[in-house]
Amino acid sequence: MAGKDFWKRHENLYFAVSNKKVILGVTVFLAIVALAIFGPMVTPYDYEEFAGRGYQPPSKEHWFGTTIMGRDVFTQVVFGLRSTLLVGFLAGTIASAIGLVVGFVSGFFSGKAPDEGLMALTNIFMVIPSLTLLIILSAYLPYRGIATQAIIVAATAWPWTARAVRSQTLSLKSQEFVNLSRISAAPTFRIIREDIAANMFSYVFMVYILQFNGTILSSVGLEFLGLGPTRGISLGLVLQNAVNWNALHLGMWWWTIIPGLILTLMIVSLYFINTGLDEVFNPRLREM
Amino acid sequence: MGRYLTRKLIIYIITFLFAVTLNWAVPRFAPGDPIKMLLSRFEVMEGGKDILESFFVKTFGLDRSPLQQYVGFWRSLFAGDLGVSISQYPKSVFNIIRGAIIYDFIILLPAIILSWIIGNKLGAFSGVNKKADNFLMPVFYFLTSSPYFWFALVISYVFGIVLGLFPTSHAYSATMRPGWTLAFIWDFFLHWFMPFLSLFLVQLGGWAIGMRNMIIYETNTNYAKYMESLGATERLIRNYGFRNGILPQVTGLAISLGTIVSGAVLTQMVFSYPGLGYLMVQAIKQNDYFLIQGCFLFLIIMVLLANFVIDIIYMFIDPRVRHSYSGEV
Numbered sequence: 007m008a009g010k011d012f013w014k015r016h017e018n019l020y021f022a023v024s025n026k027k028v029i030l031g032v033t034v035f036l037a038i039v040a041l042a043i044f045g046p047m048v049t050p051y052d053y054e055e056f057a058g059r060g061y062q063p064p065s066k067e068h069w070f071g072t073t074i075m076g077r078d079v080f081t082q083v084v085f086g087l088r089s090t091l092l093v094g095f096l097a098g099t100i101a102s103a104i105g106l107v108v109g110f111v112s113g114f115f116s117g118k119a120p121d122e123g124l125m126a127l128t129n130i131f132m133v134i135p136s137l138t139l140l141i142i143l144s145a146y147l148p149y150r151g152i153a154t155q156a157i158i159v160a161a162t163a164w165p166w167t168a169r170a171v172r173s174q175t176l177s178l179k180s181q182e183f184v185n186l187s188r189i190s191a192a193p194t195f196r197i198i199r200e201d202i203a204a205n206m207f208s209y210v211f212m213v214y215i216l217q218f219n220g221t222i223l224s225s226v227g228l229e230f231l232g233l234g235p236t237r238g239i240s241l242g243l244v245l246q247n248a249v250n251w252n253a254l255h256l257g258m259w260w261w262t263i264i265p266g267l268i269l270t271l272m273i274v275s276l277y278f279i280n281t282g283l284d285e286v287f288n289p290r291l292r293e294m
Numbered sequence: 295m296g297r298y299l300t301r302k303l304i305i306y307i308i309t310f311l312f313a314v315t316l317n318w319a320v321p322r323f324a325p326g327d328p329i330k331m332l333l334s335r336f337e338v339m340e341g342g343k344d345i346l347e348s349f350f351v352k353t354f355g356l357d358r359s360p361l362q363q364y365v366g367f368w369r370s371l372f373a374g375d376l377g378v379s380i381s382q383y384p385k386s387v388f389n390i391i392r393g394a395i396i397y398d399f400i401i402l403l404p405a406i407i408l409s410w411i412i413g414n415k416l417g418a419f420s421g422v423n424k425k426a427d428n429f430l431m432p433v434f435y436f437l438t439s440s441p442y443f444w445f446a447l448v449i450s451y452v453f454g455i456v457l458g459l460f461p462t463s464h465a466y467s468a469t470m471r472p473g474w475t476l477a478f479i480w481d482f483f484l485h486w487f488m489p490f491l492s493l494f495l496v497q498l499g500g501w502a503i504g505m506r507n508m509i510i511y512e513t514n515t516n517y518a519k520y521m522e523s524l525g526a527t528e529r530l531i532r533n534y535g536f537r538n539g540i541l542p543q544v545t546g547l548a549i550s551l552g553t554i555v556s557g558a559v560l561t562q563m564v565f566s567y568p569g570l571g572y573l574m575v576q577a578i579k580q581n582d583y584f585l586i587q588g589c590f591l592f593l594i595i596m597v598l599l600a601n602f603v604i605d606i607i608y609m610f611i612d613p614r615v616r617h618s619y620s621g622e623v
Contacts, residue, residue, distance in 0.1 A: 266448070
């Protein structure tokens with residue numbers, strides 16, 4: 007049968023779609039992404055609009071209740087989720103890209119000048135507490151958009167990726183097929199692309215998931231401090247408003263607990279995908 | 295041994311230089327001209343003219359070249375002069391920070407150390423016990439995925455508001471007078487508990503996951519299988535795995551210090567716990583630029599020192615580092 011052949015050729019894919027953690031993670035993640043995509047279309051309200059009586063617990067009209075000012079929490083969450091996902095996507099992509107390039111280059115030229123320089127830079131950025139650096143950068147930028155936020159979050163998120171990719175490159179570099187390419191005088195760029203990068207694909211994918219998680223967590227932290235994008239709504243901002251209005255003391259758990267819970271569940275789901283894929287790519291872990 | 299520490303020290307010194315330079319450069323080159331804003335705010339304050347004379351001319355030295363300004367900035371830094379706070383005028387930034395930093399130590403140190411130790415133990419337990427693993431792993435993932443401030447809010451809601459066990463903000467009650475009385479210490483402890491607990495729990499998950507994976511990896515290595523074939527007890531093999539797994543965890547601690555400190559900033563904000571993080575956020579709200587910069591600088595110094603301490607510890611627990619750099623092997 008053609009089907010059997012297909013699975014034989016794509017063994018990793020087979021293990022991926024039959025891994026419980028991957029299935030669970032992908033389901034939850036897709037559900038939350040769907041919430042971000044379709045939520046704003048489904049909801050009859052606008053996130054800034056007065057949607058009904060304030061101080062209402064979750065009900066049929068207001069699925070996640072209303073804020074003290076009578077805004078619909080569900081609407082705020084789905085719009086905020088959109089913005090937060092966008093920032094995470096942009097920042098995660100930029101940070102992974104920087105980390106990959108720096109890691110590749112310094113791993114490939116290990117022990118030489120580019121490696122020493124790049125690793126010193128990496129170590130410096132690694133030590134600086136990123137959120138405080140972000141705070142100080144954001145505090146002095148009076149107008150911030152989603153792109154600005156993504157760039158400053160990414161600027162501090164890349165170092166660990168660079169280090170991890172570097173060590174991965176180092177271990178790949180000493181493999182025999184790389185030596186073979188080298189003695190056949192293949193150009194450096196081709197060795198990097200065909201021998202090293204191609205073999206790191208699975209690793210890069212998992213790095214990207216972790217970067218996405220990390221950048222989302224730091225951008226939500228910034229938003230919570232009121233240093234997110236200056237316009238629009240985001241999950242961090244919803245929570246900041248809730249804290250500013252003392253929502254918990256007023257017993258309005260739906261305003262604080264629900265938005266954060268959705269975010270946390272999304273990050274958990276991505277971790278599950280990541281761990282599941284780890285088991286797929288490293289058969290040794292599959293036994294557990 | 296010396297070479298290892300020297301290498302590390304050089305990196306930290308460069309980082310410090312970088313941080314100070316950033317601290318100097320950001321307000322000068324950021325859009326919106328924060329310095330002009332500062333000047334206009336000082337002018338309306340009582341005695342503000344003197345401040346302009348003494349501090350601005352010395353540190354900002356707006357009439358001098360950027361290089362001279364930069365040198366002046368370092369000079370006043372070493373004199374312990376971080377400027378004057380605008381929001382708590384006329385207190386100096388240095389004195390404000392000195393009063394706040396104790397609160398950072400008091401929640402960060404126990405939270406970091408305890409969560410690291412307990413997290414590693416729990417992770418090792420989860421790594422060898424499949425039944426416990428199925429239950430504990432999702433919990434660990436949930437903890438490590440929670441944003442620090444949201445988890446702090448959950449803790450605050452459950453223990454502070456629903457159960458009413460702990461006060462939800464500040465370091466001690468307004469009616470209390472600080473002192474070594476039993477009543478004050480108890481009050482202080484009650485206020486301290488929730489910020490500590492939320493920092494502790496969020497970190498716990500990460501350490502446990504790391505150690506669990508290390509143990510699974512180690513028990514599959516050749517040496518572990520060899521020991522097994524010799525008839526060593528499972529407990530002994532596990533202990534060897536634990537000792538090997540602990541090294542990457544120490545490195546991991548050094549790497550995540552920055553994140554933890556950032557988490558503490560957010561946690562303090564939720565509980566209005568008056569450490570550097572809370573101070574910094576208040577300073578941002580009031581555009582108190584000197585105070586923001588002072589907090590930033592001290593947070594970085596804290597992280598650098600902690601990193602250095604971990605490097606020294608690492609040297610003692612990893613014989614390879616000890617020997618390779620002292621030439622004993």
